[in-house]
Amino acid sequence: MAGSLLQSVEISASQFLDIFNHYDNDGNGFIEGKELQSFIRELREARQQAGLDLTDEMRQLVCEYETNSERRIGLIELVQVLPTEENFLLFFRQQLSSCSHFIQVWRRYDVDHSGFIEADELKDFLKELLLKAQRICDDKKLDEYTAATLKIFDSNADGKLCLSEMSRLLPDDQNFLLRFEVSLI
DSSP: OHHHHHTOSSBOHHHHHHHHHHHOTTOSSOEETHHHHHHHHHHHHHHHHTTOOOOHHHHHHHHHHHHOTTOEEOHHHHHHHSOBSOOHHHHHHHHTOSHHHHHHHHHHHOTTOSSEEEHHHHHHHHHHHHHHTTOOOOHHHHHHHHHHHHHHHOTTOSSEEEHHHHGGGSOHHHHHHHHHHHHHO
């Protein structure tokens, strides 16, 4: 199934998640080692079977992996490689460009001050995020993005996101700063 999705010119948010989960066999949030070898091999084969060339981003990933076998990719790197119809995860990351801004956004969308971002709060955030990126999105697509975001980041499957779950989108150095700032709150 993942191989046929790799042949697509564009994939949806839920298909993106299916591909990521297919190759992240150990569920650690990264495609690495043999998982990455399989992904790259199947990506090349699928694109070739569909008569499609690798995109520049795909070629760059292949080149980087071939020169560094310790390489691993996470959600953000994969969303930059695969041809998704809406790079909502990248929009999300751009919106949360620093840990200070991240905490401000967190407080703004945690409307009930529960310490969690529930699905309805997340949907409001994604809707505003897409509007800022000048992307028109119907309710069905917005529901899909909300569900995909919860699937990706809700590590304990409780239907809501805590601060540490949402912070996975920040670069590692920003994640360290976020943990420090949260400890001061």
